[in-house]
Amino acid sequence: MTETVTLSLDEAANLARAAFLTSGVTDAHADALTATVMAGQADECHSHGLYRVLGCVRSVKEGKVNPVAEPVVTEPAPAIVKVDANYGFSPLAFRTGLPRLVEKAKAQGLAALAINRCFHFSALWPEVEAVAAHGLAALALTPSHAWVAPAGGTKGVFGTNPIAFAWPRPGGFPFVFDFATSAAARGEIELHRRAGKQIPEGWAIDADGQPTTDPTAAMAGAMLTFGGHKGSALSAMVELMAGPLIGDMTSMESMAFDEGAGAAPCHGELILAFDPERFLGADAVNHVARAETLFDAIVGQGARLPSQRRFAARQRTVIDGVTIPKPLYDDIKALLG
Amino acid sequence: MTETVTLSLDEAANLARAAFLTSGVTDAHADALTATVMAGQADECHSHGLYRVLGCVRSVKEGKVNPVAEPVVTEPAPAIVKVDANYGFSPLAFRTGLPRLVEKAKAQGLAALAINRCFHFSALWPEVEAVAAHGLAALALTPSHAWVAPAGGTKGVFGTNPIAFAWPRPGGFPFVFDFATSAAARGEIELHRRAGKQIPEGWAIDADGQPTTDPTAAMAGAMLTFGGHKGSALSAMVELMAGPLIGDMTSMESMAFDEGAGAAPCHGELILAFDPERFLGADAVNHVARAETLFDAIVGQGARLPSQRRFAARQRTVIDGVTIPKPLYDDIKALLG
Numbered sequence: 001m002t003e004t005v006t007l008s009l010d011e012a013a014n015l016a017r018a019a020f021l022t023s024g025v026t027d028a029h030a031d032a033l034t035a036t037v038m039a040g041q042a043d044e045c046h047s048h049g050l051y052r053v054l055g056c057v058r059s060v061k062e063g064k065v066n067p068v069a070e071p072v073v074t075e076p077a078p079a080i081v082k083v084d085a086n087y088g089f090s091p092l093a094f095r096t097g098l099p100r101l102v103e104k105a106k107a108q109g110l111a112a113l114a115i116n117r118c119f120h121f122s123a124l125w126p127e128v129e130a131v132a133a134h135g136l137a138a139l140a141l142t143p144s145h146a147w148v149a150p151a152g153g154t155k156g157v158f159g160t161n162p163i164a165f166a167w168p169r170p171g172g173f174p175f176v177f178d179f180a181t182s183a184a185a186r187g188e189i190e191l192h193r194r195a196g197k198q199i200p201e202g203w204a205i206d207a208d209g210q211p212t213t214d215p216t217a218a219m220a221g222a223m224l225t226f227g228g229h230k231g232s233a234l235s236a237m238v239e240l241m242a243g244p245l246i247g248d249m250t251s252m253e254s255m256a257f258d259e260g261a262g263a264a265p266c267h268g269e270l271i272l273a274f275d276p277e278r279f280l281g282a283d284a285v286n287h288v289a290r291a292e293t294l295f296d297a298i299v300g301q302g303a304r305l306p307s308q309r310r311f312a313a314r315q316r317t318v319i320d321g322v323t324i325p326k327p328l329y330d331d332i333k334a335l336l337g
Numbered sequence: 338m339t340e341t342v343t344l345s346l347d348e349a350a351n352l353a354r355a356a357f358l359t360s361g362v363t364d365a366h367a368d369a370l371t372a373t374v375m376a377g378q379a380d381e382c383h384s385h386g387l388y389r390v391l392g393c394v395r396s397v398k399e400g401k402v403n404p405v406a407e408p409v410v411t412e413p414a415p416a417i418v419k420v421d422a423n424y425g426f427s428p429l430a431f432r433t434g435l436p437r438l439v440e441k442a443k444a445q446g447l448a449a450l451a452i453n454r455c456f457h458f459s460a461l462w463p464e465v466e467a468v469a470a471h472g473l474a475a476l477a478l479t480p481s482h483a484w485v486a487p488a489g490g491t492k493g494v495f496g497t498n499p500i501a502f503a504w505p506r507p508g509g510f511p512f513v514f515d516f517a518t519s520a521a522a523r524g525e526i527e528l529h530r531r532a533g534k535q536i537p538e539g540w541a542i543d544a545d546g547q548p549t550t551d552p553t554a555a556m557a558g559a560m561l562t563f564g565g566h567k568g569s570a571l572s573a574m575v576e577l578m579a580g581p582l583i584g585d586m587t588s589m590e591s592m593a594f595d596e597g598a599g600a601a602p603c604h605g606e607l608i609l610a611f612d613p614e615r616f617l618g619a620d621a622v623n624h625v626a627r628a629e630t631l632f633d634a635i636v637g638q639g640a641r642l643p644s645q646r647r648f649a650a651r652q653r654t655v656i657d658g659v660t661i662p663k664p665l666y667d668d669i670k671a672l673l674g
Contacts, residue, residue: 078445078446155638157638165570233516234500249627274578276582280583294494301486306570
């Protein structure tokens with residue numbers, strides 16, 4: 001039996017915010033961090049929900065993360081906004097850059113938000129959804145730590161390197177996906193290890209480069225990308241676009257920077273925004289209807305659109321609140337002293 | 338034994354150009370088409386090489402493709418250039434839009450080239466490489482015909498929907514990939530059928546939605562995406578970005594437009610360009626060196642970068658010329674009457 005605690009969204013947010021503040025982060029950081037973990041918890045993405053409070057507070061206490069960092073916005077080109085997170089957490093940097101990203105996309109047709117030197121622990125879907133809420137399509141990329149071997153290789157070079165995309169839909173939730181280009185999340189391998197279970201084939205290789213289903217051997221070896229050489233190619237693209245292109249660290253460099261501390265990875269993030277109205281002018285409404293026909297053809301044959309489980313949870317938790325394991329609740333409460 | 342014919346690059350290009358001209362295309366189209374098929378042939382991508390001359394000429398003779406179409410350029414927003422191909426082939430439309438795409442990317446930091454109403458038969462790598470030759474990173478997407486089922490579905494909705502990417506490298510070939518988001522190319526299934534061979538599991542389902550290794554059943558059913566639900570999500574992104582966003586047809590609409598003629602698909606294409614110098618300013622050189630470190634880490638462990646086989650062929654064929662099957666040579670010669 002697992003004991004649980006159920007909280008209203010407000011109660012959960014107040015708890016998270018109070019816990020973040022114990023680490024010494026500014027009010028602005030606490031607000032942005034709270035919104036991010038609450039987005040995860042409200043969608044019942046438990047791995048990106050209140051569970052993350054503990055890791056964030058620990059990362060600050062270890063001295064890696066700057067708790068009072070003020071994001072600095074620059075605009076090196078008409079379609080580019082850069083936010084230097086100054087070694088603070090990413091959510092406040094994103095929140096700071098978002099209004100200019102939206103303005104630039106609407107002015108230029110498309111635009112890029114490059115976030116630099118941020119500690120990153122969140123999913124990317126809250127960010128692409130925030131862009132889509134302005135009627136824009138969005139694509140987001142970020143590296144992590146070099147745990148994932150390239151196709152045909154044996155040693156970690158790539159991060160889990162997620163790709164997230166959102167397409168705005170009239171009068172409803174956007175079309176959204178957000179997935180790691182690794183075959184599995186690192187946390188999933190760790191969960192198998194703790195549970196004493198083998199991992200599926202295709203997730204990882206051992207330290208000798210041989211396929212393994214042993215989670216401990218996998219953690220000592222390297223993870224694999226999804227989709228063979230195609231996933232590996234995409235992962236390289238994430239490294240290049242959210243690394244060198246924006247003047248920030250690759251997953252290898254980020255891992256070296258961590259010096260084994262195991263803190264949230266520090267690196268950059270790239271978010272692109274596209275304005276259908278600037279591409280299409282007065283015809284935008286007609287063309288956006290093509291997208292709805294596409295979604296109908298997918299759903300109409302019994303297939304699912306990505307993120308539907310999250311959206312169902314979001315509608316449920318606004319009424320029912322969120323339910324978390326009692327030990328997690330106790331650990332967060334313990335931070336409050 | 339297969340009889341072959343070896344031609345110098347000039348001889349092959351002259352042959353292709355003469356054959357294209359028999360279809361009634363303008364000199365400008367013949368030049369652009371020749372450059373495209375010669376790029377494929379010189380890289381020994383035989384499926385996108387001289388073999389395509391036959392299909393292009395047939396597509397014109399069937400009356401689907403406008404052989405005298407003049408691409409029309411418009412600029413709806415500072416970072417967007419649109420080229421209306423007017424139901425002509427795509428290579429001339431791309432060639433027409435490229436200079437403005439490059440200028441816009443260098444002025445705005447990033448830019449998009451949207452090509453509309455084009456007949457499309459080429460690989461995407463010649464185009465992303467052409468953008469990278471200007472020192473820009475490039476991403477290209479295009480739909481095709483609705484042969485590919487979404488994850489969890491049984492009926493074709495997506496095209497083979499390729500994604501191509503190029504990253505400029507100092508003093509050498511760029512980093513380039515170009516792959517279908519389907520598990521295999523449609524032509525590969527057809528080749529298995531002709532050879533009387535079974536196709537691998539995971540490529541396709543039959544008309545009842547059941548997995549099949551029978552190529553005939555696969556052609557009557559639906560192809561699958563690579564990488565399960567992740568590949569399916571990417572394929573949906575290609576539909577949305579290179580369809581509704583740019584005011585052009587989805588793969589379903591393109592297939593309906595073809596009315597069973599089996600011509601080259603007519604639809605749109607989206608090419609994005611990113612200028613590292615606008616993102617990075619004077620530091621560009623230092624940050625681009627990070628990318629080289631990434632490539633070194635991949636190659637240094639014995640893994641390959643994508644496109645290396647093509648680049649090796651390119652260096653070889655400039656000296657040795659290209660070798661094609663005698664029957665293909667005869668079929669092209671026959672067009673010349």
